[in-house]
Amino acid sequence: MAIIARFVFDVPFGRKEELFGLMGQIREFETTFGYPRPQTLVGAIGAESRVETNYRFESLTALDAVWTKVGQQAPRMAQFHRDVAALVVPGSNRWEIFRVHEE
Numbered sequence: 001m002a003i004i005a006r007f008v009f010d011v012p013f014g015r016k017e018e019l020f021g022l023m024g025q026i027r028e029f030e031t032t033f034g035y036p037r038p039q040t041l042v043g044a045i046g047a048e049s050r051v052e053t054n055y056r057f058e059s060l061t062a063l064d065a066v067w068t069k070v071g072q073q074a075p076r077m078a079q080f081h082r083d084v085a086a087l088v089v090p091g092s093n094r095w096e097i098f099r100v101h102e103e
Helices: 016-033 060-071 074-085
Strands: 003-010 039-042 050-057 094-099
Touching: 003 060, 016 060, 016 074, 050 060
Parallel strands: none
Antiparallel strands: 003 050, 003 094, 039 050
16 A cells, blocks of 8 residues: 655745755755655645655555665764754654555
């Protein structure tokens, strides 16, 4: 069963373009670990600060395999977190996992 792994966070006012510049650099990093191309949603009305990045995986096993690779690269991941920290409202970030219901 396919799943969507969603990373949700809020961005401080006026910093979205800076965030998107950094995210462009991070895409290469994600590709090396096997993340699929994400769909990124940006708040427009009522959620102007919100950014949601959705990754579609064919199974939880596939997601786990990617996270295992990321975990093996702890120093790179730590640097990524430091780079992004100033662009994320503290306490707003979270991962959500959804099953895709297909009829």
